[in-house]
Amino acid sequence: MAYNYALREIKDWCDSRKCLIDRCSLEKEYILPAVLRFPNEVNQLNNLPEAKKDFPKLSEIPSQVLQQAIKQLHRGWEYFQRIGFGFPRFKKYGQFKSLLFPQFRENPVTNLHIKLPKIGMIPINLHRPIPNGFVVKQVRIMRKADRCYASLNIQCHVSIPDPDPHGHPIGVDIGLEKFLATSDGTLVKPPKFFKKLL
Incomplete structure (x- = not known):
């Protein structure tokens, strides 16, 4: 209910800004004040207490769940703004999973x-x-x-130690002819475990 109401506000605001400057439609026209700002996420979240007075059923739902529904709508709206398609749709009863x-x-x-x-x-x-x-x-x-x-x-709060680097740094390279070669010049021959076992 909160999701659909918030989406209706966004759609009405968008439709009211589609009217041509020199003429209006003969069928219908959305007339909203020109100074009315876009119903952004913060405004709609702040209007939830007033919406609970107008729609008493909303008081039965935890406030955080209502806030998350509006945040989900605005994530969809931001995706639509960024990609250019996928306008958020109204949700039927039971569609929220x-x-x-x-x-x-x-x-x-x-x-x-x-x-x-x-x-x-x-x-x-x-x-x-x-x-x-x-x-x-x-x-x-x-x-x-x-x-x-x-x-x-x-x-869980975990304290990860941040030790100071100490000791002698060394680079190691693994190859085919020499099993191991270090930056100090140490070469290790391949162990050939299988041949030793044979």
Whole structure:
């Protein structure tokens, strides 16, 4: 619903800018104020609280899911602007195959359930346990065939040491006649393991 409403705003804005300067169509004309700016992603995201007042059903959906739907629309719009074809299309009921929950305050996954905002606890079959030290960053719920799957993005803070280079650098080349040749001038003959075993 939010996706289609946002797309309708974009289409209306585009259609209102197609009118010829010297005449109007006899059938229909989109008349929007000339000062009305393009409904970009930031404006549409900021208008979501007002849209929830106009459409109370939107209040039943987690805010982050609505925001992700609008972001998905604008990724499609940017693709259309860059490539020149593939104008975003309206989505029918049930056409969205996934929902993205982009952030969580606490770990939503237990061994038996996943807790999603405004949906609650959902029983799951945990494929493998989340390793110690990892935090769930995102959850994408996907519908495939007759089942729903949850794809988890996890993150761990790892301190990677940045050692100072030390020691003697050396270059190594591997060849056919000489198995190994180093930049120091060391040559290693091929080991020929098979011939030795024979």
